[in-house]
Amino acid sequence: MIVTQSNQSDTKIILSPNRSASMRQTQVVIVAVSLFVLMIGVGWSFVGGYLVLPFAGLDVGLFAYFMYKVCNQTYEKQVITIDDHHVLIETGKHCVERTFKLDRPEAFILVAEPEKPTEPIELSLSDSKSRFELGSFLNHSDKAEARLIFKQAGLKEINAKWWKPLSEA
Secondary structure (H helix, E strand, O other): OEEEEEOOOEEEEEEOOOOOOOHHHHHHHHHHHHHHHHHHHHHHHHOOOOOHHHHHHHHHHHHHHHHHHHHHHOOOEEEEEEEOOEEEEEEEOOOOOEEEEEEHHHOEEEEEOOOOOOOOOEEEEEOOOOEEEEOOOOOHHHHHHHHHHHHHOOOEEEEHHHOOOOOOO
16 A cells, blocks of 8 residues: 655655554454364364364464464555655654665666566665665555656656666676
């Protein structure tokens, strides 16, 4: 999902993954599935299938762990603020965890076109010294939209095939 906020001095672009369920909804699903599986396990243990119960517990534990991890990943966010002098990138899940600052005149969008049409493009924000991948969590259409938004914000676009950093040149 892409949200753009513009005013006279800067442009703020917020990139975040599409989220089909909130953390609360995920917790409800975990509890419902866990209760169902544990009821089946307890039922089998009453009729003599005691070995089902530990595996039901393991199943519930793994399900809850992976559901939580996947849901937590959907809270990743990148906030890119572009003004006349700097490009500021802030990343994190629930708060700002990392910050990168690039000089605006040297900053550009590096676009790596995919080998196959089913793969998404790769977008990176770069300058002569560093490179930061943008929107690795975005889907195909959101990456294409982000590419257009960065162009509209005035950032140059360079094809990754033709670009080599100064350290490699």
